Amino acid sequence: MHMFISDSHPRKRSLDLRHRLTNGFRKGLVADAGLIAHGRGECFDYLLGEKTCVQAARAEKAAAAALLSAENPVISVNGNAAAMVPRGLALLSKATWAKIEVNLFYRTPARERRIAAYLKKNGVKKVYGLSKKHRIPGLGSERANVDDPLWKADVVLLFLEDGDRTEAVKKMGKKVVVVDLNPLSRTARKADITIVDNIARAVPAMVRQARKLKGVGSKRLTRMVKAFDNKRNLKEMERLIRRG
Numbered sequence: 001m002h003m004f005i006s007d008s009h010p011r012k013r014s015l016d017l018r019h020r021l022t023n024g025f026r027k028g029l030v031a032d033a034g035l036i037a038h039g040r041g042e043c044f045d046y047l048l049g050e051k052t053c054v055q056a057a058r059a060e061k062a063a064a065a066a067l068l069s070a071e072n073p074v075i076s077v078n079g080n081a082a083a084m085v086p087r088g089l090a091l092l093s094k095a096t097w098a099k100i101e102v103n104l105f106y107r108t109p110a111r112e113r114r115i116a117a118y119l120k121k122n123g124v125k126k127v128y129g130l131s132k133k134h135r136i137p138g139l140g141s142e143r144a145n146v147d148d149p150l151w152k153a154d155v156v157l158l159f160l161e162d163g164d165r166t167e168a169v170k171k172m173g174k175k176v177v178v179v180d181l182n183p184l185s186r187t188a189r190k191a192d193i194t195i196v197d198n199i200a201r202a203v204p205a206m207v208r209q210a211r212k213l214k215g216v217g218s219k220r221l222t223r224m225v226k227a228f229d230n231k232r233n234l235k236e237m238e239r240l241i242r243r244g
Contacts, residue, residue: 156175
């Protein structure tokens, strides 16, 4: 059964996101390749009616439970995420006690500093990732270089990541949660929990779910995470998108 959670004025929201992204590009937060990635994701969002379906909402609840039940949760932020939902990331960090670490594929120290400053301006207390103390084994890109929080994390939330990084992080024994509008991507398929939803809806939804689950015991949270079937989730999302 495919039901949608209403989202008022989706077209207006889509235009606002584009403005945030292009503004982030002008500020040096977003790489030019990030604009292409966003456009690719928008195509899938159109097929979803630019709304959050019940399946995505279920994944968002499982993701919030995973972050809350983790000992060392980390939100790994790229330029697109920082530009589009900086305030939401601050709220999610606060709601789940997750640390925020900047990690970029097209990395320059200057862009990392700009992103960190922008996140702090929008309410993030502390931003990690400017110091690269460790290297993820088996990964050749700049994303292999990480700070202490991501290195020690047991649950990592990623946004539209490369599939090879998702695989490498999982090989380190970490649980991976991703927000990716393409259910067919390697990232989506390799993750433990895949949220097929627009980041502008997914992050606030996770904040709401985390707040609702705050009083739930760790054992129940763990059961909720284990009960989530990501393979079924991806099959249902693919079927829904194909029907358009």
